[in-house]
Amino acid sequence: MSDKPEKVRVRYAPSPTGYPHVGNIRTALFNWLFARHCNGVFILRIEDTDVARTVEGAVDIIMNSLRWLGLDWDEGPYFQSQRLHIYREAAENLIKGGFAYRCYCSSERLAAMRQEQIKLKRPPGYDRHCRNLTSEQQTEMEGRGIVPVIRFKIPLEGQTIFNDLIRGDIVFENSTLDDFVLLKSDGYPTYHLANVIDDHLMEISHVMRAEEWVPSTPRHVLLYRAMGWQPPIFAHMPMILGTDRSKLSKRHGATSINEYQDAGYLPETLFNFLSLLGWSLDDKTEIMSRDEIIKKFSLERVSKTAAIFNKEKIDWMNGMYIRSLSPDEFAGKVIPFMEKALPLEIHRPLDESYIRSIAPLIQDRAKLLAEVPELTGFFFVDNLDYDAKLLLNKIEKPQAVQILQVVLAKLSIANTWSREMLEETIRPLTVEMNLKPGIFFGVIRVAVTGKTATPPLFETMEVLGKDRCIKRLTTALEKLTPV
RNA sequence: GGCGCAUUCGUCUAGCGGCCCAGGACGCCUCCCUCUCAAGGAGGAGAUCACCGGUUCGAAUCCGGUAUGCGCUACCA
Numbered sequence: 001m002s003d004k005p006e007k008v009r010v011r012y013a014p015s016p017t018g019y020p021h022v023g024n025i026r027t028a029l030f031n032w033l034f035a036r037h038c039n040g041v042f043i044l045r046i047e048d049t050d051v052a053r054t055v056e057g058a059v060d061i062i063m064n065s066l067r068w069l070g071l072d073w074d075e076g077p078y079f080q081s082q083r084l085h086i087y088r089e090a091a092e093n094l095i096k097g098g099f100a101y102r103c104y105c106s107s108e109r110l111a112a113m114r115q116e117q118i119k120l121k122r123p124p125g126y127d128r129h130c131r132n133l134t135s136e137q138q139t140e141m142e143g144r145g146i147v148p149v150i151r152f153k154i155p156l157e158g159q160t161i162f163n164d165l166i167r168g169d170i171v172f173e174n175s176t177l178d179d180f181v182l183l184k185s186d187g188y189p190t191y192h193l194a195n196v197i198d199d200h201l202m203e204i205s206h207v208m209r210a211e212e213w214v215p216s217t218p219r220h221v222l223l224y225r226a227m228g229w230q231p232p233i234f235a236h237m238p239m240i241l242g243t244d245r246s247k248l249s250k251r252h253g254a255t256s257i258n259e260y261q262d263a264g265y266l267p268e269t270l271f272n273f274l275s276l277l278g279w280s281l282d283d284k285t286e287i288m289s290r291d292e293i294i295k296k297f298s299l300e301r302v303s304k305t306a307a308i309f310n311k312e313k314i315d316w317m318n319g320m321y322i323r324s325l326s327p328d329e330f331a332g333k334v335i336p337f338m339e340k341a342l343p344l345e346i347h348r349p350l351d352e353s354y355i356r357s358i359a360p361l362i363q364d365r366a367k368l369l370a371e372v373p374e375l376t377g378f379f380f381v382d383n384l385d386y387d388a389k390l391l392l393n394k395i396e397k398p399q400a401v402q403i404l405q406v407v408l409a410k411l412s413i414a415n416t417w418s419r420e421m422l423e424e425t426i427r428p429l430t431v432e433m434n435l436k437p438g439i440f441f442g443v444i445r446v447a448v449t450g451k452t453a454t455p456p457l458f459e460t461m462e463v464l465g466k467d468r469c470i471k472r473l474t475t476a477l478e479k480l481t482p483v
Numbered sequence: 484g485g486c487g488c489a490u491u492c493g494u495c496u497a498g499c500g501g502c503c504c505a506g507g508a509c510g511c512c513u514c515c516c517u518c519u520c521a522a523g524g525a526g527g528a529g530a531u532c533a534c535c536g537g538u539u540c541g542a543a544u545c546c547g548g549u550a551u552g553c554g555c556u557a558c559c560a
Contacts, residue, residue: 211553
């Protein structure tokens with residue numbers, strides 16, 4: 001435990017089966033953090049050994065997700081599908097060394113065996129039917145054209161112990177392990193074989209992966225031993241659970257990292273939030289910069305217990321990061337979301353300088369970039385669509401009409417247009433009419449925005465501009481006094 | 484069923500034998516600020532530290548058992 005390897009080399013090894021989900025990315029993040037903290041090497045390795053499950057384009061998606069989060073890799077991507085000869089040769093050597101054997105069992109036989117085991121309440125596992133086949137029997141099977149798999153010979157007795165950096169020593173009875181497949185009949189290695197070989201060949205110092213891998217680690221340790229290799233240091237990360245405490249999956253809502261990107265979470269939010277899922281610095285620090293997290297990250301402070309992804313908290317944190325942006329940065333990030341989600345009738349490309357004037361009004365109010373178009377739609381549309389009743393929310397009709405008329409009269413003769421001018425003009429009117437500002441402004445607000453909750457009135461009107469405001473006030477008046 | 488891991492406020496967590504009748508954060512509630520909504524500020528409610536034994540002068544912290552949860556149990560990773 002005390003003697004650290006001279007060079008830290010870790011890897012993120014996803015299988016290209018689709019969009020990486022947050023738990024997976026969290027593992028990538030911890031590996032990356034550890035590498036950067038130790039001045040080590042972060043390697044990207046694609047575990048594409050399941051031909052059936054491999055998804056076209058998934059590798060690009062994975063790489064783009066890493067890039068988006070700012071997780072750069074020093075080596076790779078390596079592809080296991082391009083290294084098949086290595087695994088095959090290793091498997092053959094294992095057979096020669098007496099550590100593995102060919103198995104000719106059909107999937108039908110295996111399925112039947114499994115069913116029987118379950119029926120008899122026996123622990124399911126391969127029954128070692130082919131473990132001691134004679135060479136005559138083997139030749140006969142080959143003659144029948146059966147393509148075998150290669151299985152590992154688990155020692156029948158004894159126990160396998162390994163140390164997990166997070167959990168301490170973990171012990172398994174070898175008798176509870178079955179002879180797992182190393183090489184599939186299609187010539188591809190299983191995860192177990194490829195993973196062990198690559199981690200060794202790539203000189204991985206620490207294997208950091210999710211907790212779900214703990215049960216297969218003794219197999220890996222046995223494999224390292226059979227190969228005559230020194231196993232790496234293992235550290236199994238706590239899992240990320242859905243709100244029902246089960247393994248995070250689609251039915252828990254947004255799980256893949258790109259969904260968070262599309263919803264308008266900032267990469268720094270995900271980076272910070274994910275770093276806190278299973279790791280903590282102390283009893284209070286939560287908002288931390290990327291550099292600070294790298295500097296402070298340590299495996300000693302990774303927790304053992306699975307964590308539930310707390311949506312309310314990541315939303316809060318995203319709001320924090322949005323507010324920490326400069327107005328200009330914020331506007332820049334908002335523009336693509338506007339282009340995408342604002343009603344189609346609004347002319348594209350959108351007026352960027354107009355967006356830049358709107359952005360500061362909404363920055364304190366947005367938790368997600370994707371909600372900004374909805375929040376600011378009224379700045380763009382030609383005709384407001386709202387129920388006239390909104391104008392009479394807290395006031396009787398005659399007064400509302402009077403408010404609109406008075407304001408309209410004052411503003412139409414205005415020759416300047418600024419928030420100060422607007423406030424200096426309108427606020428005194430509330431006194432004259434003896435109305436609470438909240439009520440008075442409320443009528444104007446609805447008239448000018450169609451909504452009851454908006455950014456501050458005068459700043460909003462300033463951005464909207466005189467023409468639009470006058471037109472909307474007039475329209476509101478017409479709504480209340482049909483001709 | 485077997486094997487493994489885990490168990491502190493609803494959630495994320497701090498705590499590594501006395502500083503803890505348990506601290507912070509999100510969420511929730513109240514108040515302040517205020518033209519609405521936010522943001523911000525100040526308070527508050529919320530955990531018999533899963534349970535039962537043991538070790539100890541002293542346990543959330545160490546040990547054992549029980550329960551519960553989760554994971555694994557494929558020619559998937």
